[in-house]
Amino acid sequence: NAGVTQTPKFQVLKTGQSMTLQCAQDMNHEYMSWYRQDPGMGLRLIHYSVGAGITDQGEVPNGYNVSRSTTEDFPLRLLSAAPSQTSVYFCASREQGYGNQPQHFGDGTRLSIL
Amino acid sequence: AQKVTQAQTEISVVEKEDVTLDCVYETRDTTYYLFWYKQPPSGELVFLIRRNSFDEQNEISGRYSWNFQKSTSSFNFTITASQVVDSAVYFCALSEAFSNSNSGYALNFGKGTSLLVTP
Numbered sequence: 001n002a003g004v005t006q007t008p009k010f011q012v013l014k015t016g017q018s019m020t021l022q023c024a025q026d027m028n029h030e031y032m033s034w035y036r037q038d039p040g041m042g043l044r045l046i047h048y049s050v051g052a053g054i055t056d057q058g059e060v061p062n063g064y065n066v067s068r069s070t071t072e073d074f075p076l077r078l079l080s081a082a083p084s085q086t087s088v089y090f091c092a093s094r095e096q097g098y099g100n101q102p103q104h105f106g107d108g109t110r111l112s113i114l
Numbered sequence: 115a116q117k118v119t120q121a122q123t124e125i126s127v128v129e130k131e132d133v134t135l136d137c138v139y140e141t142r143d144t145t146y147y148l149f150w151y152k153q154p155p156s157g158e159l160v161f162l163i164r165r166n167s168f169d170e171q172n173e174i175s176g177r178y179s180w181n182f183q184k185s186t187s188s189f190n191f192t193i194t195a196s197q198v199v200d201s202a203v204y205f206c207a208l209s210e211a212f213s214n215s216n217s218g219y220a221l222n223f224g225k226g227t228s229l230l231v232t233p
Binding site for chain 1: 118123146147149151157158159161164166205209210211219220221223224225226
């Protein structure tokens with residue numbers, strides 16, 4: 001029962017570096033999303049995907065790219081890391097539908113940008 | 115505008131006390147879904163409950179209970195006889211069936227309530 005798997009769990013980057021946060025799910029869920037969690041801010045949606053080949057922006061998309069080449073994988077790319085992107089990142093997936101299905105979250109990636 | 119408000123930032127109780135976490139939401143949709151998630155100190159997000167807007171029946175699961183009131187747009191969460199293991203951040207979230215269809219029906223989270231239960 002892997003569910004949603006995120007790698008790495010921790011990462012430290014220098015300003016300007018790029019990296020990819022990996023997310024994979026084995027539940028055949030069509031919908032996947034990325035959130036960031038900052039102290040006192042709750043979780044905010046970065047990007048989401050409703051199926052392979054389809055992605056769109058969420059509330060805070062600037063500085064991030066995504067792609068969805070398979071149902072299982074939904075990587076998040078930081079193009080040029082900035083200290084403001086220091087956060088905990090969560091990937092989630094759920095069955096399609098009209099938002100009535102609960103989202104299943106990965107364990108998160110704690111990212112620090114120096 | 116914030117769609118989900120959790121006014122209590124932090125709550126501290128002594129073990130065995132009852133505690134209620136408040137959640138107030140805002141939506142124009144007639145069909146929507148409310149969720150509670152728990153985030154223990156280990157950091158993962160654990161789904162607790164979902165409530166549909168057309169079902170106002172309250173729910174009880176062991177020491178947990180949820181009071182959904184459409185008239186006051188509230189979906190409050192009560193823990194009875196709290197335990198140290200209940201210490202966590204609790205998030206209330208809203209998914210609207212129509213208004214956020216352009217976000218794939220994403221979850222709108224409140225800012226969370228940090229609950230500390232001390233022995």
